[in-house]
Amino acid sequence: MSKKVLITGAAGDTGRAAVKESLAVGLDVRAMVRKIDERSDALAKQGAEVVVGDLNDINTLVSALEGAEAAYFVWPVAPGLINATVNFALAAKEAGMKAVLNLSQRSADRNSTSDSCRDTYISEQVFNWSGIPVIHLRPTYFLEWLLYPWQLPFVQQGVLRMPVGKGRHSPIAAADQARAIAALLKNPEGHIGKTIPLSGPVEMDHEQMAAELSEALGRKIVFQDLPIEEYIASLKQMGVPQYVLQHFSGAMLDYQHGHMSGADNNIELITGKRPMTVGEYAKLHADVLNAKQ
Ligand SMILES: NC(=O)c1ccc[n+]([C@@H]2O[C@H](COP(=O)([O-])OP(=O)(O)OC[C@H]3O[C@@H](n4cnc5c(N)ncnc54)[C@H](OP(=O)(O)O)[C@@H]3O)[C@@H](O)[C@H]2O)c1
Numbered sequence: 001m002s003k004k005v006l007i008t009g010a011a012g013d014t015g016r017a018a019v020k021e022s023l024a025v026g027l028d029v030r031a032m033v034r035k036i037d038e039r040s041d042a043l044a045k046q047g048a049e050v051v052v053g054d055l056n057d058i059n060t061l062v063s064a065l066e067g068a069e070a071a072y073f074v075w076p077v078a079p080g081l082i083n084a085t086v087n088f089a090l091a092a093k094e095a096g097m098k099a100v101l102n103l104s105q106r107s108a109d110r111n112s113t114s115d116s117c118r119d120t121y122i123s124e125q126v127f128n129w130s131g132i133p134v135i136h137l138r139p140t141y142f143l144e145w146l147l148y149p150w151q152l153p154f155v156q157q158g159v160l161r162m163p164v165g166k167g168r169h170s171p172i173a174a175a176d177q178a179r180a181i182a183a184l185l186k187n188p189e190g191h192i193g194k195t196i197p198l199s200g201p202v203e204m205d206h207e208q209m210a211a212e213l214s215e216a217l218g219r220k221i222v223f224q225d226l227p228i229e230e231y232i233a234s235l236k237q238m239g240v241p242q243y244v245l246q247h248f249s250g251a252m253l254d255y256q257h258g259h260m261s262g263a264d265n266n267i268e269l270i271t272g273k274r275p276m277t278v279g280e281y282a283k284l285h286a287d288v289l290n291a292k293q
Helices: 013-024 038-046 058-065 081-094 115-130 143-147 152-156 174-186 206-217 228-237 242-256 266-271 278-284
Strands: 004-007 028-033 049-052 070-073 099-103 134-139 159-161 195-198 222-224
Touching (some): 049 058, 081 115, 134 174, 143 278, 152 159, 174 266, 195 266
Parallel strands (some): 004 070, 028 049, 159 222
C-alpha cells in the first residue's frame, strides 16, 4: 500500500503542483481545498482524494489528516498564518504525523518591517515548539511572479516592472518546489528539523532577467525600476490587498539591500534534477506571457 499524504492549499500554486508531483512519485494523495470547484475537480481527475477543509477550523483538519503519515502546510500571503499554524500543529500532533513540510519564505525574519515576514518567522517557531517532526522550506521569489495579475499585463507589454534596483535573486518555479515537496513527503528521513532554502539555478539582477525573458519570448522585455511607493500605489489601484502591499513594501526594501541574493542547489540535491531557469519557465508559459492585451 502506498503512503498517504495530505497536501493543503491544493488549489493554489505550490499545492496544486505538489499534488501532481506526489502522485507522480506514487504517493496516495489527499488534497485539501476550501471548496469544491473546477480546480478541485481537476485534482480528483488526476487521482487525488479531494477533501474540503479549513485551516481555521481544527476539526476539519483532524479528519483531513486521518490515516496520513506526512503533510504539506501552506498559507497564502494573508493575515491569519499564526492561527492556521497553531491549528495545523495541534491536529498534526494528535494525528501522530511523521513529517510536516512547512512552506515558509526566504525572508522569514522577526526584525523585518513586513508583517508577513515576521508572521512567517513566528509560524516556524510555533511548529518547532509543537514538537512535531517538521521541515521548513524557505523558497526565494517564485517565477509565478511573472503571471501574477499585477505583473502579467506589464510583461505582456514588454516591461519587467520591479522596484528592486540592482538587487539580485535566483527565482524558482512552483513546479520545481513541488518536486522537492513530493520527494520529502515520500522520504523525509534525514531532513526532519532542517530549514531548507529553495532557489532557482542562476542568480541574476532584473536587467539580466529581462534579457533572458527577451531571448526566451522572442521579443524585447525591458526592466523598469521604480520607487517602492509608486509601485505599491499602482498595485493598490489594481485591488491588491493591504496585507500583501504591506509585505511588498518591506520585502522590496530587503530585496534592494541584497537579502535575496545567492542561489543554492537544494532542489537538485533532493530530487536529482536541477530547477528551471528563467528562460525555461518563460518558454513553458510563452502562450500566456506573449498573449496580446
Ligand atoms: N510568491 C512568492 O514569491 C513567494 C516566495 C517565497 C515564499 N512564498 C510563500 O508561499 C506561500 C504561498 O504559496 P502559494 O503560492 O502556493 O499560495 P497560493 O497560490 O496563494 O495558495 C494558497 C492556498 O491556500 C488556500 N487557503 C486560503 N485560506 C485557507 C484556509 N483558511 N484554509 C485552507 N486553505 C486555505 C487557498 O485556497 P483558495 O485558492 O480557495 O483561495 C489557496 O489555494 C506564502 O506563505 C508565501 O509566503 C511565496
